[in-house]
Amino acid sequence: MLTSNDLALARQCTLLKALDPADLDHLIDAGSVIRLARNQQLFSQGEPAKALFLVVEGQIKLSRLAPDGSEAVVHVFGVGETFAEAAMFMGGRYPVTATAVTESRLVSISNARLRDQILAKPETAFAMLASMAQHLKLLVAQIEQMKLLTTRQRAIRFLLDQSGQTEGPARFSLPHDKALIAHRLGMKPETFSRALAELAKHGVRMSGSQVTIEDVGRLGDLLSVE
Amino acid sequence: MLTSNDLALARQCTLLKALDPADLDHLIDAGSVIRLARNQQLFSQGEPAKALFLVVEGQIKLSRLAPDGSEAVVHVFGVGETFAEAAMFMGGRYPVTATAVTESRLVSISNARLRDQILAKPETAFAMLASMAQHLKLLVAQIEQMKLLTTRQRAIRFLLDQSGQTEGPARFSLPHDKALIAHRLGMKPETFSRALAELAKHGVRMSGSQVTIEDVGRLGDLLSVE
DNA sequence: CGGTTATTTGACGGGTATCAAACACCGTGG
DNA sequence: CCACGGTGTTTGATACCCGTCAAATAACCG
Numbered sequence: 001m002l003t004s005n006d007l008a009l010a011r012q013c014t015l016l017k018a019l020d021p022a023d024l025d026h027l028i029d030a031g032s033v034i035r036l037a038r039n040q041q042l043f044s045q046g047e048p049a050k051a052l053f054l055v056v057e058g059q060i061k062l063s064r065l066a067p068d069g070s071e072a073v074v075h076v077f078g079v080g081e082t083f084a085e086a087a088m089f090m091g092g093r094y095p096v097t098a099t100a101v102t103e104s105r106l107v108s109i110s111n112a113r114l115r116d117q118i119l120a121k122p123e124t125a126f127a128m129l130a131s132m133a134q135h136l137k138l139l140v141a142q143i144e145q146m147k148l149l150t151t152r153q154r155a156i157r158f159l160l161d162q163s164g165q166t167e168g169p170a171r172f173s174l175p176h177d178k179a180l181i182a183h184r185l186g187m188k189p190e191t192f193s194r195a196l197a198e199l200a201k202h203g204v205r206m207s208g209s210q211v212t213i214e215d216v217g218r219l220g221d222l223l224s225v226e
Numbered sequence: 227m228l229t230s231n232d233l234a235l236a237r238q239c240t241l242l243k244a245l246d247p248a249d250l251d252h253l254i255d256a257g258s259v260i261r262l263a264r265n266q267q268l269f270s271q272g273e274p275a276k277a278l279f280l281v282v283e284g285q286i287k288l289s290r291l292a293p294d295g296s297e298a299v300v301h302v303f304g305v306g307e308t309f310a311e312a313a314m315f316m317g318g319r320y321p322v323t324a325t326a327v328t329e330s331r332l333v334s335i336s337n338a339r340l341r342d343q344i345l346a347k348p349e350t351a352f353a354m355l356a357s358m359a360q361h362l363k364l365l366v367a368q369i370e371q372m373k374l375l376t377t378r379q380r381a382i383r384f385l386l387d388q389s390g391q392t393e394g395p396a397r398f399s400l401p402h403d404k405a406l407i408a409h410r411l412g413m414k415p416e417t418f419s420r421a422l423a424e425l426a427k428h429g430v431r432m433s434g435s436q437v438t439i440e441d442v443g444r445l446g447d448l449l450s451v452e
Numbered sequence: 453c454g455g456t457t458a459t460t461t462g463a464c465g466g467g468t469a470t471c472a473a474a475c476a477c478c479g480t481g482g
Numbered sequence: 483c484c485a486c487g488g489t490g491t492t493t494g495a496t497a498c499c500c501g502t503c504a505a506a507t508a509a510c511c512g
Contacts, residue, residue: 064370067450072373074366089352089359095366118351122344125351126315132358133315139365140300140321144290146372147298147412151468178491186373191468193492208477224293377500404459414501419460434509 002033006056006107013054015082015131018124023117032108036060036100044097049087051108055079058104059176062096073183075138076101078175085132088115101176146186153223154185155195159204159211160220167217174209228259232282232333239280241308241357244349253343258334262286262326270323275313277334281305284330285402288322289409299409301364302327304401311358314341327402372412379449380411381421385430385437386446393443400435 007024010016016024032051036042036058043049045064053060059078063071074096077083087094088111118125145154158181163170174181182192196206202222203214213219233250236242242250258277262268262284269275271290279286285304289297300322303309313320314337344351371380384407389396400407408418422432428448429440439445 064366066370066374070374072370074369086355086359086362089356090363095363115352119348122346122348122351125344125348125355126341129312129351129354129358130315132355132362133312136312136358136362136365137316137321139362139369140290142369143300143365143372144292144298146369148292148296188469189491190470190493194468197492415459416461416502417500420500423460 002028002107003056006033006105009056009080010054010107013080013082013131014134015085015127016054018127019117023121023124027109027113027117028107032110034106034108036104036106038100038103040100042098042100042106043084043094045094047094049084049090049092049094049111051110052082052084052087052114053098054082054107054109056105056107059101060104060106061099061101061180063099064096071097071183072186073180075135075142076176076180076184082109082131083135085128086135087111101180151185151187151191152195152198154187155192156199156219156222158185159199159213160216162211163213163216165216166220168215170211170213170216172211174211228254228333229282232259232331235282235306236280236333239306239308239357240360241311241353242280244353245343249343249347249350253335253339254333258336260332260334262330262332264326264329266326268324268326268332269310269320271320273320275310275316275318275320275337277336278308278310278313278340279324280308280333280335282331282333285327286330286332287325287327287406289325290322297323297409298412299406301361301368302402302406302410308335308357309361311354312361313337327406377411377413377417378421378424380413381418381425382445382449384411385425385439386442388437389439389442391442392446394441396437396439396442398437400437 007028010024010028016027019027033056034042034053042053042060055077057079059076060083061076062074062083064074065071075083084094084098114124114128118128145157149157160166162172162175164172178192178196179189182189185192187195196204199219202219204219205212205214233254236250236254242253245253259282260268260279268279268286281303283305285302286309287302288300288309290300291297301309310320310324340350340354344354371383375383386392388398388401390398404418404422405415408415411418413421422430425445428445430445431438431440
């Protein structure tokens with residue numbers, strides 16, 4: 001069942017905020033809330049795509065699985081984000097596997113209804129296009145990272161992103177497991193751990209999942225040095 | 227000036243093939259053909275986005291440039307492909323730099339007109355969404371490659387993709403410089419060269435830019451071995 | 453033919469993965 | 483309250499892949 005908080009989230013996200021309340025209600029009917037336990041799969045790659053999803057609680061990991069069992073994490077979506085928009089236009093199949101990182105609640109949005117909505121109100125298409133453009137940008141940034149940053153630099157950039165600041169001291173907590181973060185950054189957990197350890201010299205302290213950065217600006221300077 | 231061949235290309239590409247001839251004509255007016263010399267830049271990252279482009283001759287490289295001068299090649303577009311669709315929805319700025327790999331001819335398509343077109347005929351939005359979804363898929367595949375394949379495996383996959391076959395012997399020519407291919411694959415030219423050299427043991431012969439593969443199927447088996 | 457640009461090859465060092473083990477953290481149950 | 487197993491994290495030793503630098507060779511073009 002949808003809470004009022006869920007609805008508030010729906011009204012904020014890029015994809016849905018442009019809709020009239022009535023249209024939004026029609027897209028999200030009562031039966032479309034999905035609960036997932038930790039590590040439970042929502043869909044797997046190659047499966048027919050019937051819907052896209054809005055995260056209202058928890059985190060969802062999208063990844064590609066290689067035949068030998070190893071996985072490449074493409075992205076992790078958090079509360080207020082939508083994902084799998086593109087699937088309905090890619091031969092109707094999901095190109096990735098979606099798994100709950102933590103216990104999660106999702107709102108599913110029917111592809112067919114969204115399609116009708118676009119036809120009825122073309123402005124909706126712009127919201128959809130904007131949402132996909134955002135994802136494209138994220139992926140491009142990720143490719144750039146992988147291709148020309150070292151593991152240490154990627155770790156730094158991750159911390160800077162998380163801090164949400166460009167200068168001064170910062171304190172925040174990691175969004176999930178260090179192992180999962182390492183995967184997102186395209187490195188092994190051991191390597192990520194070592195990278196963090198070295199950053200202690202530059203004003204990064206950790207206790208559990210709590211991170212304290214003495215001076216975000218100084219940490220950022222490190223990126224250009226090496 | 228547009229040739230009839232250019233128009234034929236426009237009618238084939240994912241983005242434009244759904245349009246009525248009259249609408250297509252309106253999008254592509256006579257003044258919108260652009261010629262680029264080899265290595266000439268079309269736009270650079272951060273620049274305001276006024277149009278998207280269809281390649282009718284040559285090849286266009288999209289890349290991200292780091293402050294220190296190094297570049298990460300995101301993709302190379304060939305004849306019949308459109309690019310920069312997403313820019314008009316990303317704050318109106320190009321997130322990458324576009325450069326001609328060879329002498330090229332492009333048709334530019336005004337963002338404003340395309341926007342009008344979508345509003346007038348919502349079906350157009352689906353073509354646009356499909357086109358962007360394709361790009362998303364490409365990027366996801368690329369991230370997967372970088373994260374879990376070795377350089378040798380990436381080289382092999384590139385050759386297999388280029389051959390367009392899944393079994394038997396193949397012969398084709400490389401689409402461009404080996405150095406550029408290496409960049410696309412996220413490795414240095416030297417490394418790519420060595421990877422190709424080793425593949426000689428497995429039935430891959432090269433003379434200039436001509437590639438001959440004895441048995442595509444056997445080459446593909448190598449991917450799973452290592 | 454000469455000069456420029458690609459490509460190859462070699463030697464070397466560093467960064468990262470791998471394997472393995474120790475350690476910290478946490479909820480459970482005795 | 484403490485023992486306990488499971489999970490996540492750290493640390494260490496080692497190997498190897500790949501990037502770097504440098505030079506030789508090959509291909510290309512006017």
